[in-house]
Amino acid sequence: MRANCIAFPISPRNSPIAVAHLISKTEVRHILVGRESAMEELTDAALEIIRDQYPSVEPPKTSPMPLFEELYLSQTETAITAQDVPYIFKGPDAIAMILHSSGSTAFPKTIYWTNHRFSQLALIPWFGERDLTDKVFSLHVMPFYHGMGVLQLSWTASCGLVVSAFEPKCPAPVPTADALFEAAKATDSNITFCVPSFIEAWSRNPEYVKWLTTRDGVLFGGGSLNKEAGDYMTSQGVSYMAHSHININEAEVGYDWEYFHFPDLVKPKMVPYGNNTFEFVMVSRLLNEQSNTFCEPSVLNTQVAGIGAYATSDLMVPHPTKPGYWRIHGRTDDQIMQNTGEKVGAYICRILETNPGPLENILNQDPHVLSSVMFGRGRFQAGVLIDPKPAFRFDPVDQVKLADFRNKIWPTIERMDAYAPQHSRLFKEVHCSFYIMITVAKPSKLFMYTAKNTARRQAVINDYEEEINALYDIVEESTQSSIPPPSHWDIVSAIEFVRAVVVKVLGHTVNLYLIKVDIVADYLDQPAGNMDQEFLAACFARLRTSRYAQNIAELYSSPGLPEAMQGMVAKYIGQYPTRPEGPLQPRPLEDTVLVTETTGSLGCYLLARLVEDTNVTKAEVCAQRRGLNPNIADSKKAVLLKGDLTKDNWDLPPTVYTEMHRSVMHIIHNEGSLSELDTICIVAWRVDFKLALASFESNVKGVRNLIDFSLKSCLLDSPRLIFTSSIGVFQ
The missing domain is CATH 3.40.50.980 (Rossmann fold)
Structure with missing residues (x-):
């Protein structure tokens, strides 16, 4: 230049x-x-x-x-x-x-x-909330063929930052996570600039995390950071600075580190894309402006109200409580639109959308995986193509090695499935078609990668089009469409149907009373017309065929959902206990508060406030770090309990339960999850719209037991019960 x-x-x-x-x-x-x-x-x-x-x-x-x-x-x-x-x-x-x-x-x-655009980009730090003057920027791994690297050339002149880099060598040093950390530490860098995968690797090394907490921050871009790693690093005191070409994040980043706001130099137009997502369109100027002095897009590909703009294809989700704050969701061109075959109403075929980015990020953390690409646009089920790390590569034609590799990465697949929506999951049940949908790249046809070291999604999918089509052909051949469901469901027809399905899958007559596979109970409420392999795999779970046939018959012959809901309500209302006889104790001078479910954000912050409140002498809870003071759980006020609301005395020692009856003045029943029984003291409401009514009975019973606990209190003024949850529980 x-x-x-x-x-x-x-x-x-x-x-x-x-x-x-x-x-x-x-x-x-x-x-x-x-x-x-x-x-x-x-x-x-x-x-x-x-x-x-x-x-x-x-x-x-x-x-x-x-x-x-x-x-x-x-x-x-x-x-x-x-x-x-x-x-x-x-x-x-x-x-x-x-x-x-x-x-x-x-x-x-x-x-x-x-030249004008370059000078505009040089002003980005001026609109940020951090003073970068004299700060040492670690650019050891930032390539100068990418905008994130080039920008620093102008920032050194505009705000006086200092760049640290590897010693010039030929060949150049390999930019690994460990090499970057050692170099950033050796140069005493205030801010380390890297890709998200490096942060995820550092989060597993306590020494790295400890040093990063002493720095001004970690600046990342080029992709999304895994939430689990991000939450952990934030809780330890590491400060993030999410980066784009038009923004450096705000000065302080807390538990909602994923969210950012646009600086004043950017004129955003958020265009609705569906499912509470919005595409970020960068407008060159506002209607009342002749031009935007500080930031105009380098490329114009659309118009907003007649004004030139750049549609970024970046999808964002608004912050639930902070207007103007956004979280990156993915790319419009990455979304996988799936046709599940479900009917909505009489004629409309339901289309579901998979956002592959976060799911691939989870899978890419597996020690056996170099990169992954999800596919399935227009199909009923998503699949994933994996490029193993060099030490684990093999020819996927070898079915034994392929099965062994699937088993090795399965714990990571389960983590991914826990995050994924139901239609995006990759099940592993024996004889289930979705196990087939996890496949591996051929050594002779390796992935192509971008400058960001991410797989070229569409290029990879195009290269493997033949293999992907072959996978779906195999799935199609193994589906159960040749066995129509009975026109009328009763115990006899249900037994015959289930037996026919099992025999067809196994290929010969077997003792059906001995069949056991992993249970997937989520699918007990699917309509009979949609009984694909996903549903059938669940049907064989740990139950004999005749038992499951009975369950199916009862499912389709039982009263409707409104009647079942009313029946559950009737079961848990009425016959409330009376207040204890004899003299009741006066209200204690200081409050004791019982909080259920403190592993979530709301419960964790409730705990923090209660510990700080001078009027509260004891908070009986169980806590999990959420970027708050890590000493909260060690406070003498916090009594950590592990129990079960559905059991007598909440499965607590009698002395503890009796003491709670004598002291608890307030009950805050917070939103929780049954999957967290090992880490929480008392489980509260479960918010999961995919489950059947019966899955929530333990939650309803728990609320009733809390009411009984309050009514049977030995205190003159019985404890007040406060129930909190998502508004979605009323759907």
């Missing part, structure tokens, strides 16, 4: 045909080629493609990239001075630099930065 050239850094992760495409689009005249053999081979292959496929394009000349020693340690007297190449300013609209997109879905696209 100083030599009056237009700089165009190109990612070496691009394929030769992609590099040739970029060269042809920008009329490159000269290429500086890195000294590594991989760089030379990529350049030679790209130039060969230009000669063969772009005859009208003159192939650029090449020169080896100068080494650090040649530029700054040379003893020759032929060095070029500033006077030899005077700088010529060509105006604010002249092109200063060309970048390219990552090319995740197609060929990378060129992005032109003018």
